[in-house]
Amino acid sequence: MKKILLLFWVLFCTISTWATQRSTGEALEIARSFFARYPATRSVDDIRLVAISGDLLKSASTRSVSNEPAFYVYNHGQSAYVIVSGDDRMKPVLGYSDKGAFVTDNLPPNIQSWLESYNAVHTALVNGEQAIKEPRLLTRAVFPETVDPMLGEINWNQDAPYNNACPIVQGNRCVTGCVATAMAMILKYHEYPVKGKGTYSYKISSGLECSFDYGNTTFSWDKMLPQYVSGSYTTEQANAVAELMYACGVAVDMEYSPSSSGAYSFKVGQALIDYFGYDENLGYVCRQYFTSEEWMNMIKTELSEGRPVLYNGASKDVGHEFVFDGYDAQDMIHVNWGWGGSNNGYFEVVSLDPSSPGIGGGTNLGGGFIYQQGMLIGLEPPTASSSYTSHFYLSKLEVNKKEIAKGESFDLTVTKLYNMSTKFQNGQLALIAEKGGKQLALWNVSLGNVNTNYGSEGQTFSNITISNDLVDGTYALYLATKDMRETAWSRVRSGYGFESQFTLTVTGNKCILTPFTGNLTLQEDLDGSVEILHNLYSGRKGDFKMILSNRNMTNDFYGLAGVVFITTDEKPQIISFTGYTQLELKPGTNNKEVIISGNLISNLTETSTDIPVGDYYICPGVRWGEYVYGIGDNLVTVTVNRAYGSPSLVVEDVRLEKNQIQVGEKLKLLAYLSLSGAGNVYDKTLMAAIFTVGQSSTSNIHYAEIFIEKDHPLDFEMEFDPQIDEGSYTVNLYKPELLGGYDGNKPLCRLDFSVGSATSIEDEVTDKEGMIIYQQPVEDVLYIRTSNTAKMISVYNLAGQQMIQQKESADNPTKEYSIPVAGLPSGCYIVVLQSTDGKAYRNKFMKR
Template sequence: MEGVSLQTGTRPFFPFLNYNSMKKQCLFILLALMAFTAGYAKEVTVQQAKQHAIAFMRTRGVNSVGIRSISAAGETGNAYYIINLAPEGWIIVSADDVVVPVLGYSKSGSLDSSLLPENMHYLLNEYEQQILKLARIVTSPHRGWTDVAGVSTRASEKEIPPLIEVNWNQSEPYNKYCPQKKALVGCVAVAMSQAMSVQHWPVQPKGNISYTSPNYGGLSIDFSKELSYDWNRIMAGSNNFDETARLLYHAGMSVRMNYGEDGSGIPSNEVYRISEALINNFSYPESVSYYWRDEYEGDWEQLLLNELNAGRAIIYNAVDTQNNAGHSFNIDGYDGKGHFHVNWGWGGYGNGEFSIDNLRDAAMQMDYDAYHVVVVGIGAPNQTLRSISLSNNKIEEGLPYGSVIGSVKVNGEDVKSTYDVTVHGTYNSANGSYEQVPFKYENGMLKTTEVLNAEIPKWDIEITVKDTESNTELTQIFRIVVEPWKSIEETTTLKYDRQRHTFRLTTKHNVTYVLKGADGSILEQGALDPLPELNLDASALPAGENSLELKCADEIKTIRIISKLQ
C-alpha cells in the first residue's frame, strides 16, 4: 500500500466531544465580536443594557416585553449582563460597546447567572478577556449599538423556524440502553439523533459494530437484528422515551462511543465517524459530509443557511482546547437577521438565537473558530432535491466573458435532463424584483456574462433547480468573489484527502500542468480547463519524489509530492 507525505502539518489530536456531567452542563455560546477603529468606546450601564435589550427584542417581534431581572456577570463582575425578560425570555448583553451588543437571546425560558453550566461559564470568561483587551485598543463602539435591528449581510432575510421539534438529553430516561444503564448518552449521539428526528429516517439501522470501550470492555451490536423504528413513538416520547432511548443508543454505538458515567464522547478530530455512521448505519446519502471551518473555502454562513433552507438540521462541533472540553450541538433555524437557532441538546436548557459568524479577531490574533466543524447533508434519501453545490466561488478579474467559475451539481451528481436550472440575483424587497447579475448556467457550469472587475468584489446569487417530473424545486444561495490579479504562487493550493487518498489542486485560470515521476518521466499533462483544478489519485503515483509543474504565461510553480511504499 502506498502512502503520501506532504510538506504540510496535520490536524492535532483534540479533546473528546463529550458530556462532563449533568451538574456541569456544557453550553457553548458563540459570540460575534467585531471591532472598529475610530470614535470612542465605553462601558455600558445597566440602564443602557436594559434599553438595548428591550429595543432589540422588539425588532424580533416581541412587542410587549419588560425586564424581570438583570445581573452583571463575569470574573470582573461586569463583562456582560444576563437579563431575564417579562413575561419570558432572556438576553445576554455585552457590558462594553466595543463588541456586538447581543451575545445571545431567547424568546422563552430564563437563565440564572449563579447556575451557569461550567463550560458556558468558562467560555464567557474567555470572551470577557477578549472584551477587556479590545476595550484597551479599540476606540470605536460597535455599529450594533446604533443599529439595534442588526445588519444582516445575508442575501435572504427569510426567517427559518427551528426544524427540531424535540429536546432530548443524556441521563435517565434517555440512557436506558447505554452500558449498565448508567453511562451517559453523549452529546454526539444526541446531536445525531435530533438531526435524524427532522427527517424521520431511517426505517431501520444496518450493519455491525464491535469495539472495545475503556470503561466497559467489549461492546457490539448487530443492527440487522434490531426492530424497525417507530418514529411516531420516538417523537412523542412514548413509554418513558423507550424508543427514543433506543435510537440514542444506536447513534452512540455507530460512532464507537467512549461511554462513561461522567462523560461519553469521541475524539473531536474524528468527526468523520459521524458522517460515516449516518451513511453506513442509518442509510443517509453519500452527500453527507463534514467541513472544518478553517479549511472551508466558501462562505461559512451561507453553507449553514443552504442546509436550513433545504430542511436539514446541522450537527455543529466546537472545541475548547485549553480546558480539554468539546461539545456537539444542533443548528436548526435562523431569525432572518444574523442569528442562528441553537439546540444545545440539554433538554431544551439554553436553546436560543446566537451569532456564529465573525468569531475571528485579527486585532488580538485570536481565532475562536479554528476548531469548528459541521456535519451537513443530513436529509432522507427519498428527497428529490437535496442539495445544490458549486465547486468554486472565486474568479479573477479581467477574464473574458464566458469564463467558467465552477461546476454545478445537484444531489452531488451532474445536473439531470429533467432539471431546469436558473441563476438570478437575490430578491430586493424594496422594488419587488430580483437583482441583475452577470452570471448564467450553461452545460453544468456557472459562467460569467461579462468581464468582471474587482471594484465590485462580491455578488450574491441564487441558483434554483426545478425538477420537471416531481414539480419540486430548491433554491440555494452562493456568494461569488471577484479577486484582483494574483500570481500563480498566491492562488495555488494542494490538499490531500486522507480518507480517499486523493490530491485536489486548485489554482488560477489559464494554467497548464505537467506531472513527472521521480525519474523525470511525464506521467500526465494538459490544460486546466474549463475549471482551474486537478484531482490526482495518490495510489497512482510511483514511489519517490514526484513533481507537479504549473505554468501560466511567464509564471512557473513546481510542487514536490513525495510518495512512499508502506
C-alpha cells in the first residue's frame, strides 16, 4: 500500500533505568529494519545518513546540554526516508515517507516546527526530565491468584417464577429482562437492603403503567431460594423472588415484553443508589475507554474485594446483562449468565460467547457479547471506606493555536463530553498539565451537577493561558474532572485514535501543543493481510480471513477491525468497512487469525447501498478515532460479481451423524445442498428446531448460515449443543420463506433421535465439584484447576473409551493443569483426575 508523509508525534514508553543515546550504527540498523519491512524499499544497498538534528536545527534553545543528536535522517535512494530517534526512551521511528527523499535545504515551516518539537523532548530527556506517557488508571498491582465464584448456587432466570410479578402484555406474562435478573442475583448475594427507598413509576411503550413502592417494601431474603426447580418451591418463596425481580425492573425503566424485556445498562448504577440504598460512590465504566491491563485490573479489584460485577455486552443480535463473580489463575472470568445456570463457566473477557444463549440472549450466530461492554464498579452496600471517581469521556479536543507564548490566550474546543458514570455532583472541568505524576490545573470551569449519560455535544472555551511559572519540560495536556467528593483530578477518557489530548513542550517562553492519540501508532504498530474465502457478490455475504499483528510490545489495540474496500480509480476512496468485529490485539500479538463475515454494502458513503459490481482493492482495516483506516502493506485485488435471480435450495441426503447421543453431547446434522432454477448464489440462514416427541412448539432453536454458488454444491454440517436431558426427540430443519421468517409447517426434513445418560465412568468418580474447567468449548488445550494435587489425568469419550492418559508431577503447588486435546474429534468428553490422596474428580467438557 502506498504511504503518504507520516510525521507523527511520539508517545513515549516508560523510562529505562539504563536509558542510552543511540549511536549512528544503532540508528542505521533501525533504519535498515524499517525499510526491509516494505517491498519497495526492501533493498538495503542504498541507505545513507543525510542529516542529524544538529544539522537542521540551529536554535540554541532547542539543543541539549550533551549535544547528542535528537534524531537521525536516513534516505533510501531518492524514493523514501525515515527519521530515527536518538534516544532509546523515544520510540525508534519518529516519521517516514515513501514519496521521495528527505531534502535538507529550505525545510517547510511545518516540518521545521515538528522537528523542533522532537528535539525539545529529547532535550528534556537528556536534561533529566521524565518522558511523557499516557496517564494510566491507578489500580491494585497485586491480586489473589484466584477468586472462586461468589454467587455459588444462585442461578436465576427470566421466566416463571421469577417473572410472576411482571406485567401482562397482550395476554402474556412478560419476562423479567436480563438487567433485572442480573441485578437481583447480586442483591441476593449481598442480601441488602432490608427495605428500599422512595417510589417510582413510568409507562412502557404500550401505555401500561409500572410502579413500585420501595420505601414500603421489606425484601424477604430468607425466603428466596438459590434455584427454583418446578414443583420444589412454595408460593411464598416464588413471591419473594418475583417481587425483587419486578423492583429491579421498574427501577431501570424496563421495557417489558413477553419474549424479551430490555433496559439500558447505564441506568442501573443510579437506580441502585436511589431506590436500593447502595453505596453512592459506585460507578459505571465503558470498556473502550481503558486499556486491557486497566480493564482486567478493575475487574480483579472488584472480585478480589468481594464485589460481584454487573457486566453488559452486545452481540450482533442483542444486548445482554450478566454477572462476573470469580476468576482463575489464567485471568479467565467466571460468568453467571442469568439463564438458570445454563452456560455458566469461565470465559475470556474478549470472547464472551456462550454456546446456547438463553432468554433474550439472541442466537448462536451472535458472535458473543463482545461489543459495547461496560460494568458497574464499587457495587456494595454503603461503606465508609469507599471513594468516588468521576468518569467522563470525549471524542475530540482542539486548540486554535499549536504554538503559543506563555501568557498568550488560546481557545479550547471540546466535542462530545459526557458523563459515563453515576451522578456527578457540584464538580469542575480543568485543563491539566501532567509531568512526573504531578497534576497542574492550568484552567478550570464549573460543571455543576451532571446526570448519567448527560453532557455536551460541543463547546468552546476562550482566553485560556499557560502560566509564566510553568517550567521547561514535556507535559501531557488533557481534560480532567473533579466531583466535590474527589481530592484529585480524573482524566477524561477517549477511545483509540481519538485526538483527545496534547503533548505540551515548554522551552523558555515557547509552548508547542501537539495532538496525541494514544500509546499506539497506527501505521507503525498494526499490520495485517486478508484473503477471501469464496467469490464475492454485490450485496451478498462475504467471508474473509484476516491475519493481524500488533508489533507494539507494551500497548494493546482494542477496537473494531474488518475488511476495507477501496476503489481502483485515480482517486481511491474507502467505500466499505465490511464484517467488522470487536478485536483485542495484545502487545506483541503476531499473526492472529480472524474469520469474519459481512454483507457487501457501501456503508461508508452518504447512503448505504450494495457495493457496485466491479474490481476493488481490499485490506484489513480498523476504526481509529472517527475514521476507518487500512493497515498492512499489501492490497488484494478482488472482483465483486453480480448476483441474479432467486434460486431454489435443493436439500438431499439429510441425516444425523448419530441417532443416539449422550446427555451433554453435541448433535451433528449433515446434508448435501445445491441450487436449482434461475439464480447464481444463495446466502441464507437455516434453522434447526428440537421438539420432544409429541410436542408441537419449542424454543430450542439453533441457526447456521450457508453460502452456495451455482454449480458449487455444499456438503453441509451443522453441529450444536441441544441442551436437553434423556428422552426421545425430533429435529426439524427449516429454510427461510420468500417473505422472511420460517414456516413451521414446511420443514426440509424431520429426523428422530434419542438422548441417553452418560456412561458409567461418571458414577465411578467420587467428586465432580473439586475440578474446574476454564472455558468451554475447548479447542487445542484443556485447562483445569483442582482442589487437590493430581497424580493422573485421563480423558474418556462418552462410550467409556480412554482417549488420553497423562501422568502429573506431585510438585505442582498451583494445582493448574493443561492437557493437549487438539487431536480429539469434536464432541463431548469426560475428564477424570486421580489425586495424590486417592480421591477422584470428574467433569464434562466440549471439544470444538
